[in-house]
Amino acid sequence: METEIGLRPIQHRTLRSTVAHNLREAIQQRRLVPGARLRDDELAVQLGVSHSTVREALHQLTHERLVVSAPHRGFFVAGFTFGDLIDLLEMRGLLEGRIAEATVRELTDDDFAALAAAAAAIGQAAPNDGNAFWEADLAFHEIILRRCTKTILVELWSTLSSRLTMLELLFHDTFEASLAESQAHHLAYLDQLRARDPRRARHAAEEHYRHPVNGLRRFQIQAEEVADGE
Amino acid sequence: METEIGLRPIQHRTLRSTVAHNLREAIQQRRLVPGARLRDDELAVQLGVSHSTVREALHQLTHERLVVSAPHRGFFVAGFTFGDLIDLLEMRGLLEGRIAEATVRELTDDDFAALAAAAAAIGQAAPNDGNAFWEADLAFHEIILRRCTKTILVELWSTLSSRLTMLELLFHDTFEASLAESQAHHLAYLDQLRARDPRRARHAAEEHYRHPVNGLRRFQIQAEEVADGE
DNA sequence: GAGGAATTGATTGTTGACAATCGGAGAATC
DNA sequence: GATTCTCCGATTGTCAACAATCAATTCCTC
Numbered sequence: 001m002e003t004e005i006g007l008r009p010i011q012h013r014t015l016r017s018t019v020a021h022n023l024r025e026a027i028q029q030r031r032l033v034p035g036a037r038l039r040d041d042e043l044a045v046q047l048g049v050s051h052s053t054v055r056e057a058l059h060q061l062t063h064e065r066l067v068v069s070a071p072h073r074g075f076f077v078a079g080f081t082f083g084d085l086i087d088l089l090e091m092r093g094l095l096e097g098r099i100a101e102a103t104v105r106e107l108t109d110d111d112f113a114a115l116a117a118a119a120a121a122i123g124q125a126a127p128n129d130g131n132a133f134w135e136a137d138l139a140f141h142e143i144i145l146r147r148c149t150k151t152i153l154v155e156l157w158s159t160l161s162s163r164l165t166m167l168e169l170l171f172h173d174t175f176e177a178s179l180a181e182s183q184a185h186h187l188a189y190l191d192q193l194r195a196r197d198p199r200r201a202r203h204a205a206e207e208h209y210r211h212p213v214n215g216l217r218r219f220q221i222q223a224e225e226v227a228d229g230e
Numbered sequence: 231m232e233t234e235i236g237l238r239p240i241q242h243r244t245l246r247s248t249v250a251h252n253l254r255e256a257i258q259q260r261r262l263v264p265g266a267r268l269r270d271d272e273l274a275v276q277l278g279v280s281h282s283t284v285r286e287a288l289h290q291l292t293h294e295r296l297v298v299s300a301p302h303r304g305f306f307v308a309g310f311t312f313g314d315l316i317d318l319l320e321m322r323g324l325l326e327g328r329i330a331e332a333t334v335r336e337l338t339d340d341d342f343a344a345l346a347a348a349a350a351a352i353g354q355a356a357p358n359d360g361n362a363f364w365e366a367d368l369a370f371h372e373i374i375l376r377r378c379t380k381t382i383l384v385e386l387w388s389t390l391s392s393r394l395t396m397l398e399l400l401f402h403d404t405f406e407a408s409l410a411e412s413q414a415h416h417l418a419y420l421d422q423l424r425a426r427d428p429r430r431a432r433h434a435a436e437e438h439y440r441h442p443v444n445g446l447r448r449f450q451i452q453a454e455e456v457a458d459g460e
Numbered sequence: 461g462a463g464g465a466a467t468t469g470a471t472t473g474t475t476g477a478c479a480a481t482c483g484g485a486g487a488a489t490c
Numbered sequence: 491g492a493t494t495c496t497c498c499g500a501t502t503g504t505c506a507a508c509a510a511t512c513a514a515t516t517c518c519t520c
Contacts (some may be wrong), residue, residue: 405494
C-alpha cells in the first residue's frame with residue numbers, strides 16, 4: 001500500500017455544489033441568519049451563475065434541512081434550535097452504540113492506535129476553536145465507522161453527523177466550556193472498546209454520548225430560565 | 231373538527247416528481263431490476279419529457295438511495311439486500327423507542343382508540359397483500375408520531391420508513407408467512423403504551439420491533455445456507 | 461369598513477441547445 | 491504482451507427563455 005499523503009479529493013466539481021458549499025459556509029458563520037430570505041436571482045447575479053443552478057443548490061440544501069422552501073413565497077434559511085442539536089446528538093449515540101456492537105470485533109491493533117492518537121488530538125484541540133475541536137471528534141469516531149460493514153448504518157451516521165456538525169458550530173460558543181472533559185470521555189470509551197466485547201462496546205458508546213447530552217440539557221434548561229425571567 | 235375524509239393531497243404537482251414516482255413504482259414492482267441501466271434520454275422519450283427533467287428525478291432517487299450514479303457512466307437501479315432491510319427495521323425500532331418515551335404522556339384517549347382501530351386493521355389486512363399490510367402498519371405507528379414534538383426524530387423516522395417500505399415490498403414474499411403474529415405484537419405494544427409511562431413505552435416499542443427483526447434474521451440465515459449449499 | 465373577486469407580480473418548473481468532461485476503444489510504443 | 495497515448499462518443503452540467511402557478515395586493519360591492 002502507498003504511504004498516506006494528505007491529499008483530499010477535489011471537492012466541488014460542479015457549479016451547483018460550489019454554490020451549495022458557499023451557502024452552507026455563510027450559514028455556519030451566521031452571515032446568513034435563520035429566517036433570511038434567499039432570492040435565487042439575487043444570488044445568481046452575486047455568484048455569477050444562472051438562477052437554475054442556484055435553485056438546484058437550494059433544493060440540495062433543502063434536503064439537508066439547512067434551508068426551507070415556502071412554495072411560491074421563496075427559500076429561507078432554516079431555523080435551528082438547541083433542542084434539535086440535543087436530539088441529533090442523542091440519536092447518533094444510539095446509532096453508534098449499534099455500530100460499535102457490530103464492529104468491535106473487527107477493530108485491528110492499528111485501529112486502536114489510531115483511536116488513541118485521535119483521542120490525544122481531541123485533547124490538543126483548544127475548546128474555543130470549534131472547527132479543530134469537532135474535526136478531531138469526527139476523526140475519532142470515523143475510525144470505528146470505517147470498519148463497519150453495515151452500509152445503511154454508516155450512511156445514516158454520516159447524515160446525522162453532517163447536520164450535527166453544522167449545529168455544533170452554530171451553537172458552539174454557548175457550551176464551549178463543557179468540552180474540557182471531552183478527551184477523558186473518549187479515552188474511557190476507547191478503554192471499553194479494547195475488551196472487544198459487543199455488549200460492552202454498545203453500552204460504552206451510549207454512555208460516551210450520555211455526558212455531553214446531559215450537559216446540553218442543563219444548558220437548555222438554563223437558557224429557558226433566562227428567557228422566562230425576562 | 232371535520233370528519234376525516236380519505237382525501238389525500240394531490241401528489242405530483244411537478245413533472246419531476248411524477249417521473250420519480252413512476253420510476254419508484256417500477257422498481258418496487260421489479261419491472262426495473264437492480265443493476266438495470268437508466269438512460270436519461272431513453273426515459274425522456276418514453277415519458278415525453280426533457281432529459282433535464284428525467285435527470286432531476288434521477289438525482290432525487292439517488293438521494294433516496296434507490297438509484298446509484300456512476301459518474302459519466304450512467305444511472306443504475308441500486309442493489310438491495312435483505313441485510314439492509316433488517317438494519318433499517320432495527321434502527322426504526324431504536325428511534326421509535328425514543329419517540330415513544332417522549333410522547334406517551336401526550337397521547338389522548340382518541341389516540342388510543344385510533345391505535346386500537348389501526349391494530350384491528352392490521353389483523354384485517356391479508357398477509358399476502360403487501361400494500362395493504364404495510365399501509366396498515368404505517369398507519370398504526372403514525373398515530374404515535376403525530377403527537378411527537380421532536381421534529382428531528384419524526385423526520386428521521388419518516389425517512390427510514392419510506393426506505394423501509396420499499397424494501398419490505400421488494401422482499402415481501404420471502405417472509406409473508408411470519409406476518410400472522412403481527413397484530414398480536416401491535417396489541418401488546420398498545421397495551422404497554424396505555425400505562426403512559428415513558429420508560430415502559432420505550433421498552434415496549436423496542437420489544438415490538440425485536441420479534442420481526444429476529445424473524446428476518448432467521449430468514450437471512452436460511453437464505454445464506456441455501457446459497458452456500460449450491 | 462368587511463368580505464370577496466379580479467389583477468398583478470413574483471416564484472417556480474420545464475425545455476432544448478450548448479459546452480465541458482470523462483470512460484473506453486483503438487493506435488502507438490516499449 | 492503489456493503499457494501509455496490519443497481520440498471519439500456518450501454522459502453530464504449549465505444556461506436563458508418561456509410557461510404555468512400561486513400569494514398578495516387592489517379594487518369592487520354591499
